Amino acid sequence: MxxxxxxxxxxxxxxxxxxxxxxxxxxxxxxxxIAEPTVPIPEIKHYVVRYRTTWKDGRTNxxxxxxxxxxxxxxxxxxxxxxxxxxxxxxxxxxxxIKAKFQPPPKPRLRALLDIDNRTRFRLxxxxxLEYIKISDIDLPPIRKKLRFDDNYKKMKATKxxxxxxxxxxxxxxxxxxGVHKIHAAKALGYDRVPILIKxxxxxx
Numbered sequence: 135m136x137x138x139x140x141x142x143x144x145x146x147x148x149x150x151x152x153x154x155x156x157x158x159x160x161x162x163x164x165x166x167x168i169a170e171p172t173v174p175i176p177e178i179k180h181y182v183v184r185y186r187t188t189w190k191d192g193r194t195n196x197x198x199x200x201x202x203x204x205x206x207x208x209x210x211x212x213x214x215x216x217x218x219x220x221x222x223x224x225x226x227x228x229x230x231x232i233k234a235k236f237q238p239p240p241k242p243r244l245r246a247l248l249d250i251d252n253r254t255r256f257r258l259x260x261x262x263x264l265e266y267i268k269i270s271d272i273d274l275p276p277i278r279k280k281l282r283f284d285d286n287y288k289k290m291k292a293t294k295x296x297x298x299x300x301x302x303x304x305x306x307x308x309x310x311x312x313g314v315h316k317i318h319a320a321k322a323l324g325y326d327r328v329p330i331l332i333k334x335x336x337x338x339x
Contacts, residue, residue: 178202180237183209188228196232209234244320245295246329253312254297254331262331264298269321269328272301272308277318286319296320298329308332 184198201212210229218226246264248254258264277283290296299313308330310317320328 178204179206180239181206181209181234182237183213183234184232185210185213186230186232188230190225190227201234206234242294242325244290244325244328245293247293247295247297253300257300257331257333260333262300262333265330265332266327267301267308267330268326269317270326272310272317272328274317274321275310275314277315279315282315283318286315287322290316290319290323296329298331301330301332303332 179202181201181203182198183201184196186194186196188194199213199216201209203209203212209231213229214226218229221227243266248258248264286296296316296319297313299316300311301308301313302311303309313330317328
């Protein structure tokens, strides 16, 4: 009968103090190695491609397709894979790109939080309309209180939503009644549209 080895002493407490979680601690192998920073993977881009196909017998036709590639150099290769990979190599056509238009990704949209603010609930009952408008169309004054801006920024980043700002229209320009810091926070987070509450007056002849 072999003698059982004594358990290895572990420094779990010092491991915690160094900012590591206990789950990542490898028993009996010391501290885990810090991973080397990896090269970031390039994002996939969307192109709408119009291309000309020339066959071996002289026939030509023009088609268009959506292509999702990491680089513009891979467009022809992706078209071959999607549409012509089943054809024998000696019969495959020649592809010539006429136009490749890059489609930018859609910007994220803020959710309108309607149940947080009592003023918002009251105005919705009084006939105010909920809309999404561009921040560039709003006459935006500067930030008055940085603490309020910081508070709105943190909440918006966590919830990905905001209570609608209250606006009114003057000569085709939107003026802010309430929500300057909310709109500034949305702009800082990269949103181009914000939810607003507005009541349009009817023109009386």
